[in-house]
Amino acid sequence: GAGVSQSPRYKVAKRGQDVALRCDPISGHVSLFWYQQALGQGPEFLTYFQNEAQLDKSGLPSDRFFAERPEGSVSTLKIQRTQQEDSAVYLCASSLGGGGHQETQYFGPGTRLLVL
Amino acid sequence: GQQVMQIPQYQHVQEGEDFTTYCNSSTTLSNIQWYKQRPGGHPVFLIQLVKSGEVKKQKRLTFQFGEAKKNSSLHITATQTTDVGTYFCRGSGGSNYKLTFGKGTLLTVNP
Numbered sequence: 242g243a244g245v246s247q248s249p250r251y252k253v254a255k256r257g258q259d260v261a262l263r264c265d266p267i268s269g270h271v272s273l274f275w276y277q278q279a280l281g282q283g284p285e286f287l288t289y290f291q292n293e294a295q296l297d298k299s300g301l302p303s304d305r306f307f308a309e310r311p312e313g314s315v316s317t318l319k320i321q322r323t324q325q326e327d328s329a330v331y332l333c334a335s336s337l338g339g340g341g342h343q344e345t346q347y348f349g350p351g352t353r354l355l356v357l
Numbered sequence: 358g359q360q361v362m363q364i365p366q367y368q369h370v371q372e373g374e375d376f377t378t379y380c381n382s383s384t385t386l387s388n389i390q391w392y393k394q395r396p397g398g399h400p401v402f403l404i405q406l407v408k409s410g411e412v413k414k415q416k417r418l419t420f421q422f423g424e425a426k427k428n429s430s431l432h433i434t435a436t437q438t439t440d441v442g443t444y445f446c447r448g449s450g451g452s453n454y455k456l457t458f459g460k461g462t463l464l465t466v467n468p
Binding site: 285 | 457
């Protein structure tokens with residue numbers, strides 16, 4: 242595709258509800274990243290995939306957060322039993338090679354999650 | 358862990374004035390990237406600096422990487438309303454090469 246796409250663009254969840262956020266990276270991009278961006282803050286790293294392998298998940302804030310990329314393209318970030326502090330914009334980014342964090346990243350529009 | 362500090366947090370200028378944002382790290386950076394995020398938008402890559410003392414220009418934007426590779430700056434000459442947004446630096450350093458975003462500088466321009 243022309244760019245990174247994410248869905249849904251907006252999600253309102255009740256506290257305790259599970260949510261799933263989808264990311265479609267640029268076709269052929271090896272690396273995929275998830276970030277959490279709170280209002281007025283910079284993006285905070287959550288996790289990194291190289292193809293289908295999750296090489297770094299050190300940024301996931303708790304075991305309620307789970308990410309997968311089973312076929313090395315589309316990725317899903319799942320948040321179980323959402324809490325109010327999970328409210329943020331979740332950004333997905335992809336990069337062409339397997340250079341990890343060093344490469345230029347192309348960001349999707351984000352999913353704005355609001356937990357009530 | 359490694360932290361990348363950015364100042365100022367906010368900057369409001371009149372159109373035509375210059376603008377500078379600074380990025381500082383407590384550790385030596387292997388490289389630094391700059392991104393721009395328009396209000397309601399997503400970060401868009403601007404440039405990457407790798408060499409000590411490197412200076413790169415993109416039209417009215419000038420990017421510098423310090424000699425010690427611990428700081429960087431972005432300077433905009435004669436700002437325009439289209440420059441409005443948050444400018445983030447993103448630095449890499451340490452053994453795991455993990456890049457950390459600064460908190461960003463929000464630039465607003467009065468026409």
